[in-house]
Amino acid sequence: MNELQYRxxxxxxxxAYCFIISVIYAMSGAVFSTLLPSMISSYNLTLADSSLLSxxxxxxxxxxxxxxxxxxxxxxxxxxxxxxxxxxxAAFLWESTAPAFTLFLALRLCVGLTDxxxxxxxxxxxxDIYEERRGRVISVMHLIYSIGMLLxxxxxxxxxxxxxxxxxxxxxxxxxxxxxxxxxxLISVFVKSPEAKTRKATRxxxxxxxxxxxxxxxxxxxxxxxxxxxxHYYFTLIPTYLEGKDISRYxxxxxxxxxxxxxxxxxxxxxxxxxFTDKLKPQHVIPLTTIVxxxxxxxxxxxxxxxxxxxxxxxxxxxxxVGSNYTMKFIMACExxxxxxxxxxxxxxxxxxxxNIVFSRxxxxxxxxxxxxxxxxxxxxxxxxxxAFIIWGYSGRKKTV
Numbered sequence: 001m002n003e004l005q006y007r008x009x010x011x012x013x014x015x016a017y018c019f020i021i022s023v024i025y026a027m028s029g030a031v032f033s034t035l036l037p038s039m040i041s042s043y044n045l046t047l048a049d050s051s052l053l054s055x056x057x058x059x060x061x062x063x064x065x066x067x068x069x070x071x072x073x074x075x076x077x078x079x080x081x082x083x084x085x086x087x088x089x090a091a092f093l094w095e096s097t098a099p100a101f102t103l104f105l106a107l108r109l110c111v112g113l114t115d116x117x118x119x120x121x122x123x124x125x126x127x128d129i130y131e132e133r134r135g136r137v138i139s140v141m142h143l144i145y146s147i148g149m150l151l152x153x154x155x156x157x158x159x160x161x162x163x164x165x166x167x168x169x170x171x172x173x174x175x176x177x178x179x180x181x182x183x184x185x186l187i188s189v190f191v192k193s194p195e196a197k198t199r200k201a202t203r204x205x206x207x208x209x210x211x212x213x214x215x216x217x218x219x220x221x222x223x224x225x226x227x228x229x230x231x232h233y234y235f236t237l238i239p240t241y242l243e244g245k246d247i248s249r250y251x252x253x254x255x256x257x258x259x260x261x262x263x264x265x266x267x268x269x270x271x272x273x274x275x276f277t278d279k280l281k282p283q284h285v286i287p288l289t290t291i292v293x294x295x296x297x298x299x300x301x302x303x304x305x306x307x308x309x310x311x312x313x314x315x316x317x318x319x320x321x322v323g324s325n326y327t328m329k330f331i332m333a334c335e336x337x338x339x340x341x342x343x344x345x346x347x348x349x350x351x352x353x354x355x356n357i358v359f360s361r362x363x364x365x366x367x368x369x370x371x372x373x374x375x376x377x378x379x380x381x382x383x384x385x386x387x388a389f390i391i392w393g394y395s396g397r398k399k400t401v
Contacts, residue, residue, distance in 0.1 A: 230355015
């Protein structure tokens with residue numbers, strides 16, 4: 001295999017690996033809200049206690065993103081992905097043993113150390129490989145990610161019904177990550193570049209443009225948007241709230257079907273983005289869809305829970321409106337600093353983790369003391385503020401660096 005053939009082979013295997021990992025990664029995150037009522041019951045938790053699970057994970061993510069900002073663009077992408085995938089799988093496998101709650105919190109922190117890093121690395125790897133086509137390829141990858149989100153609620157609900165507990169779901173996901181990481185490791189060991197030794201000898205230290213990033217109004221806008229969007233924990237509690245409100249009307253099966261329907265809306269949204277990537281302007285789309293979509297779903301929970309089908313319809317519309325925003329944020333970050341994609345994505349992910357730490361705990365405490373719906377008074381203003389930062393950051397015509 002010559003160098004050209006190797007590069008083509010590496011691009012194909014890296015793309016396949018990142019796409020498959022995106023599906024499993026999406027499932028690992030999306031099953032949490034479906035499994036949370038079972039976790040609360042298993043550990044006898046309050047809503048404030050349950051928020052500690054997200055806080056612990058977010059603390060791990062924050063630590064990982066700081067490390068990533070300093071080192072990710074200097075490390076080998078493939079090697080980093082393999083190690084992260086194996087560690088992520090091991091953490092999930094250990095969680096599946098349902099250890100004591102304090103140890104479970106520690107394992108949530110370990111999951112956090114790897115999950116955002118894994119998410120950032122896959123996007124950065126695709127950005128590096130496809131360069132001029134990065135927007136479309138990242139859109140397609142996140143479209144495939146939506147397939148994992150589509151499968152997750154039904155997958156989790158089915159295992160809950162058959163086993164009566166949450167832990168087997170994490171066991172299967174842990175094994176899936178370990179299998180994928182091991183497979184890619186074997187490919188890396190047995191298929192090497194003909195010029196690997198030469199490149200290693202002549203490798204030049206990569207310079208990361210930290211000063212330019214700090215001066216970028218757009219990057220600050222994306223970070224503030226990501227921070228205030230950390231109030232998304234509000235949505236994690238929806239299954240717990242609906243099942244607790246009326247289990248006969250909002251059974252596990254019905255709520256998982258609602259989440260699945262929402263994921264279909266998300267999938268259509270990302271499919272639309274993958275087709276019209278070059279025509280849509282994220283700086284206009286994100287603020288509008290974020291505010292309108294969240295207004296709809298908050299209204300559904302506040303006023304229309306008596307009609308469960310209307311709740312589903314509004315939730316699906318919300319999912320369609322905001323489904324591609326996460327992808328657009330990644331594309332916007334990569335386009336600002338394409339040569340340091342992992343670093344800049346890590347900066348926005350660090351802001352997400354910080355927001356999760358603050359707002360997950362705040363929303364959990366308010367939900368415990370005043371009821372879940374009272375936490376809307378935290379979530380919706382955060383969404384409006386997040387949208388305002390995007391408008392602010394992209395209000396000028398000239399690129400600020």
